[in-house]
Amino acid sequence: MHDIDGASVYETYRFGRLNAAPTYFVTADTSALTARRLASLGAAGVIYKPVTFDKLRGAVSGQFGEDAAARVEAASQRPAPCLRPIPVEYLDPSAIETLREVRDTPEFLGKMIAEGTADIERIDQALSIALLACDVTAVHRQAHALRGVSLSLGAVRVAALADRLMKIGQRELEDTIDDRVADLRKSVDLSLAALQALADSIRTQGTAHAG
Known part of the structure; x- marks a missing residue:
């Protein structure tokens, strides 16, 4: 986003709402300054990129309990990998x-x-x-x-x-x-x-x- 950041989007969403849905920021910025700023806005938490199912399960579990997290985990199950990415120095497979x-x-x-x-x-x-x-x-x-x-x-x-x-x-x-x-x-x-x-x-x- 060029002219507005996630914090501003969240503040706009929260404006005038009595019961806002649990909201997580997704960001690649892991600096302490950004973490403090986002925490001060009152969102449910921060998920740092790269986003994985483990991180999503943790977020769901924190808000809705282990049963909901288990349903997310079950939905994400896939067969054993058949794809073997070529080993390249510049990539993490x-x-x-x-x-x-x-x-x-x-x-x-x-x-x-x-x-x-x-x-x-x-x-x-x-x-x-x-x-x-x-x-x-x-x-x-x-x-x-x-x-x-x-x-x-x-x-x-x-x-x-x-x-x-x-x-x-x-x-x-x-x-x-x-x-x-x-x-x-x-x-x-x-x-x-x-x-x-x-x-x-x-x-x-x-x-x-x-x-």
Whole structure:
């Protein structure tokens, strides 16, 4: 979200409601400052990205008890994995297994990877512009978005780089701008190549199983 954050959305939702539904913030920002800010708003809690069924079960259990959490767990059960993501240095395969809990089909996984890749490319472009302009506020905002989508796909190198940029100060940004731009370019390019290789592998396995 470019002009409004989750906290503002929640405050708008709560306005005028006597019995608001239990609400959790979902964020990639794990800083103590953000945690304190969100806690002060009175939401049920915070779920940090990447979102997994274990985290969702914990949230449901905290609000509705173990029986409700057990129903969520039962609904999420899938057969033993048949997909073996190719081992790539820039990716964490466990993120794909998390996606499999939602829907275990090559079409769904391919669609999620394609959409996530497009998001990374779009955010990378905006972040690169912010870096070159030494606009630290925009860098923080775009890095937060990049970290979230990267974690959802297991692009751990990009996520780690984005996490550092979320905390960078103005002076440090100005003093290290060339290194930051080069690191971003290398991490994003190699991670996108790894994701493409993974998508190709999933598509090949899907074709083999269909045959």
